[in-house]
Amino acid sequence: MWKWFHQLASPPHFYRIAPTFSLVLLLPGLALIAYGVYAGLFLAPMDYQQGDAFRIIYIHVPSAYLSLMAYMIMAVAGGIGLIWRMKLAHAVAASAAPLGAWFTFLALATGSIWGRPMWGTWWEWADPRMMSELILLFFYFGYMALRGAIDDTAKADKASAVLALVGVINVIIVHYSVTWWSSLHQGQTIMAKEGPAMDPGMLYPLLANIFGFTLLFGSLILRRTRTEVLFRERRTRWVKEMILAPEGQR
């Protein structure tokens, strides 16, 4: 087990196997998203209150979920990199940030578009769910800016890992904001205490999209990490040997 783990964490090995793993996640991910989008837009019944407008959740909820998930991956990878000095972990953390920021932006944008006709407002500055999600976006921006501001990769890794760990508090706040405080945003639907408060015809496409987005995210993060590894190891022997090797042997 540990041997396998160490082998996986070795940059040249990871560089070789990442495309295969990426593809293995990508194909079922795309299939799930194709089903989820089609079933969500055409097969799922209308909502009794919102009519067709509720269908934006098929993008909004997976994006919002991944905005938090990506942050946790970034923070945990940063923590592993800090404690175990694992190079690959820092590369994973660095690759997760832009993806997470995009999912956060998608969650905010789709929420705002839905909020205008349904709530009657694009944005409410005092709402805890909206504010904590916006702060999450700023944590991503801060994380990327901090990385970009430090030239020494090892120092940038350390500083940004600490920032990522501090921001975990905000992730917890985003998740529980609708439970702890009064908010314009509705409470938990899928993870409600009495089970999902949703018609099965609406729920299954949503679950398909959540898993599909997650697999897509996994696939993208493997590809991004691979590029990051190549850049970080650009002065090492294995990269030089690989580049000098004839076409078929890379």
Next chain:
Amino acid sequence: MKPRQQRMLAVGLVAVGLAIAATFTLRAFKDNMMFFVEISDVMAGNYPKERNFRIGGLVVAGTIEREEGSMDMSFMVTDTRCALPVTYSGVVPDLFREGQGVVAHGRMDGGGTFVADKIMAKHDEEYMAPEVAESIAKHVEDQTASVQHLSTECSPSDS
């Protein structure tokens, strides 16, 4: 202690420290984190007197009155215990309906009425097909927000 264990301890201690600091900060700002004030609290006089604030609750069924030829309207908002009369002039969002959640921004006038300058609809966490909602409504009498079930102990106060 090995260096790795030292680093683990350092990360762990920082995490615990931050968690404690965050808990205390959020507790101190509890009232400011609330998006709206509940109706019972308004009735008990626990609301900001000098500035605008938001109230949240359900629109009581059968209380929405619109004035002919103008945008003026009035309705009652309840937290299922107390009800507060609200007046508003303007366009309401799609989801503003009897028995549904509402958040209103404005202030109390002297006579125990909330004068709103902005109305927002609050959606609940239930998603249903229209046919399902109809059949539920047929079999179960909706008791969440009708005037008869409200307590009479609530009275507006400015104290």
